[in-house]
Amino acid sequence: MPAILITGCSSGFGLAIARRFLDRGWRVIATMRRPDPDLLPAAPGLTILPLDVTDPQSIATAVAQAGEIDVLVNNAGFGAAVPIELIEPDTARALFETNLLGTLAMVQAVLPQFRARRAGTIVNITSSVTLKPLPLVSVYRASKAAVNALSESLAAEVAPFGVRVRIVLPGRAPETRFGANAMPHLRGLDHPDYKPMLDAMIAGFRESGGPVTQMEDVAEAVWRAATDPDAPLRIPAGADAVQWMAEAG
Template sequence: MKKTVLITGTSSGFGAAAANFFVNHGWNVIATMRDISKAGDLQNSKDVLIEKLDVQDNTTIDSTIATGIEHFGKIDVVVNNAGYGLFGVFESASRDAIQQQFEVNVFGAMDVVRAILPHFRANRSGTIINISSGAGVIGFPMASIYSSSKFALEGWSEGLRYELASLGIKVKIIEPGGAGATKFMQRVGGEAGRLQYIEDYLPFLEHTGAMYGGMQGNSDPDAVDKVVDAIYTAATDNTDQLRYTPTNDIKPILDARRSTSEAEYHTFTRSIFEQKKEESSAN
């Protein structure tokens, strides 16, 4: 019997590309999004079930999973891809904006997993793939809120894997860079309008904005293909590997975080992220 994957956030980016990739490799796909009018080419395949799913609405989560099981008979893999980034200095973000970030990136993923687990437990099998970020491993400037949501996602995923292993259920984490290759940065720009302007941070913001502009220009040009391939590998490799880091743009700094001393790592990141004192004085 063909296997079935449920993917959240398939209207664009990694989610849409992953849905098409799974279909092309012989899978059934439950492609979910908040606005099904954005399904695009996905709706042209008989192996794709388009469903409305908002990770902040448990009713849509429950109904989509029930419909998917009824339609295809079984769900084998869930990919928690839906998410966005709130970028800006912490002080500029309201409590509501921060809560919204966690509602989508953390609690939304948790609610999807909570809803699928009875089905996975009954089958004594299943794979949960949570899409994190390089920012789920290190804290980037202007990304403390986004990073903290992805840190939480990673910590939860790592603890959850032990709970579910005895039931035959696997948990995987994908840590991509390559945000410039998708529409992710467009939503980041849209969310920035919700932040308060604080003039004292202007020199820092100008420096950091220029730094990110340079980094975006160095994004892995094959990021989408590499991330999608990593998602598919995580779904099919039948291993206990927890983390997959597919894009070249984020690997050096993640390697530094994981393989050097705290002092060496701090020196390395300061050379990338911090504004030089003479530059700050000039401003």
């Protein structure tokens, strides 16, 4: 059976992707920093491994334990919604360390086996916030836009080896823990100028009305990226992401 390795499977998109591929008969290597065997139903094709994409030794160990895979999904990442003026340098570094350099490290770890076999697919999950400028997510947006750029060049580099690269761009997903995970990095609620913006952003995280992205939208977009050779380089996931991509042209 084909095999897929997914990073960041402890919740949200990663967990939904793992479930989708298990349901469709794939061997799934679900990775997360702190493995929880109760997150996914026990199945003959399921392996849960510890993996921190910012730790080279953790990456090497997980990839070795995973064995031969057909698809790599770089999903691990986090967000921070902070005014540029107030973002902590350590937070900015961590965003790029996880979202961009973690993706790069995983690609470097897996690409040799894909290139040797002249087959394989890399799916990088970024964000629809890269499609238009938005306040308060500048550094997060920059880290994900960097992954888009990396993916575009990577696709050209590895196409001669029979390796495909796809980018999945989810929209706003109230079901995920994105907002909750971003809250510890929040700065400016006590700032007279930035507080109104931040209050509106927090309310937006909790708002479920209007076009949004469901976790299953992302799982299905990744399925398409992994199984359809004719899928486009960029695949929006979610009604809002589809709308934003159409507006961006």
